[in-house]
Amino acid sequence: MRSADLLNDAFGRVREEVHSVVDGLSPDQLSHRIDSRANSIAWLVWHLTRILDDHLADVAGTEQAWTAGGWAERFGLPFSPAATGYGHGSEDVAAVRVDSGDLLTGYHDAAHDLAVSYVDRLTDPDLDHIIDERWDPPVSLGVRLVSVVNDTAQHVGQAAFIRGVVLRST
Numbered sequence: 133m134r135s136a137d138l139l140n141d142a143f144g145r146v147r148e149e150v151h152s153v154v155d156g157l158s159p160d161q162l163s164h165r166i167d168s169r170a171n172s173i174a175w176l177v178w179h180l181t182r183i184l185d186d187h188l189a190d191v192a193g194t195e196q197a198w199t200a201g202g203w204a205e206r207f208g209l210p211f212s213p214a215a216t217g218y219g220h221g222s223e224d225v226a227a228v229r230v231d232s233g234d235l236l237t238g239y240h241d242a243a244h245d246l247a248v249s250y251v252d253r254l255t256d257p258d259l260d261h262i263i264d265e266r267w268d269p270p271v272s273l274g275v276r277l278v279s280v281v282n283d284t285a286q287h288v289g290q291a292a293f294i295r296g297v298v299l300r301s302t
Contacts, residue, residue: 135259136255139251142281142285143244143248144248146244147241154233157295161295163230165226171290171294172225173295175220175228176288179287181284184284185239185242185243192250206239207228207235207239209228254273258273259273260272260273261273263276
């Protein structure tokens, strides 16, 4: 098995969980917040997908699905197209509302497909390539990809927890 296969398996597991977390929920359930400072499922799935899309497009040298696929317009959020959710406050979280979970899963699928297409072309030696020298130690492509897997997996887990809370309260 190649390292790329492992990475794509991990990205695929996040994709499966995104679909599972969103499936069957109403717009109000997707926007539910446990308290006024908590994240919603909609925000978490949007954010984790923005990170996947942003970081993979950066290393691949391609345009993000967010802009290339018209997802920014479909979501109609009051943020810059470059926003990924990093540094968002409570009001920003509340602004991420969707009419359907299909919007979230559609965008996630588009970003996932671009990520898998890129990772499929990688060889194991490619993962050693230094892509960010602003850190000590410098960040390799492999480390960046594992970081994206870690971040997206954590956020989809948070969304799954909120789903459980939402379903128990109805």
